Amino acid sequence: MAQAVEEWYKQMPIITRSYLTAAIITTIGCSLEIISPYKLYLNPKLVVKQYQVWRLVTNFLYFRKMDLDFLFHMFFLARYCKLLEENSFRGRTADFFYMLLFGATVLTGIVLVGGMIPYVSESFAKIIFLSNSLTFMMVYVWSKQNPFIHMSFLGLFTFTAAYLPWVLLGFSVLVGASAWGDLLGMIAGHAYYFLENVYPRMTGRRPLKTPAVIKALFADEPVVVARPANVRFAAPPVDE
Numbered sequence: 001m002a003q004a005v006e007e008w009y010k011q012m013p014i015i016t017r018s019y020l021t022a023a024i025i026t027t028i029g030c031s032l033e034i035i036s037p038y039k040l041y042l043n044p045k046l047v048v049k050q051y052q053v054w055r056l057v058t059n060f061l062y063f064r065k066m067d068l069d070f071l072f073h074m075f076f077l078a079r080y081c082k083l084l085e086e087n088s089f090r091g092r093t094a095d096f097f098y099m100l101l102f103g104a105t106v107l108t109g110i111v112l113v114g115g116m117i118p119y120v121s122e123s124f125a126k127i128i129f130l131s132n133s134l135t136f137m138m139v140y141v142w143s144k145q146n147p148f149i150h151m152s153f154l155g156l157f158t159f160t161a162a163y164l165p166w167v168l169l170g171f172s173v174l175v176g177a178s179a180w181g182d183l184l185g186m187i188a189g190h191a192y193y194f195l196e197n198v199y200p201r202m203t204g205r206r207p208l209k210t211p212a213v214i215k216a217l218f219a220d221e222p223v224v225v226a227r228p229a230n231v232r233f234a235a236p237p238v239d240e
Helices: 002-010 014-031 044-049 068-088 093-114 121-125 131-145 161-174 180-203
Strands: 150-153 157-160
Touching: 014 068, 014 093, 068 093, 068 131, 093 121, 093 131, 093 180, 131 161, 131 180, 150 161, 157 161, 161 180
Parallel strands: none
Antiparallel strands: 150 157
């Protein structure tokens, strides 16, 4: 069993493995009171005035208490982050990292701007961890890129992947969890999908082209389709 888990972990692509590891270590560390969540949450004042810039990253790593909701999000992270990196972004690690960076930036921007809008500022002020939202963004992007895959929810009913975010959003409401985080993830995911997949087809321009400085961080290898060895093809027929 332990060997199977180890093999499963080693076979994960680099971004998925790194994010999953950091999230589990951070959440367990907070549960054991080794790390204080008060040192991790998103606080714009502390970021600007006291230069605690790490909060811009650590708020995406803590998934609150270790309960059923935590297990669900770890499953979503391990599954859909891996599917995106291995399939849609295969051989394009830099582009996948840029997608996560874009999503994190959009989510942070929404919370900061929302905190300055009257009547809704209090609701946005309560959003101090965006880990669930970033995970949900990946689920949304995957569902938009694979809309016709048939899925089943807990064996109760089947649906196509295009409706997966809405099914999970409904489940969050049913179990009493806040739907704000999931909604923000859907907004960030739709922004990425539109700018990366829809807008270029409309205008011929790609606004989310990965910067060269990010590409330099990852040694992406081209995807090569293997050709079976020792395969002989029949000669074309000769006209008589």
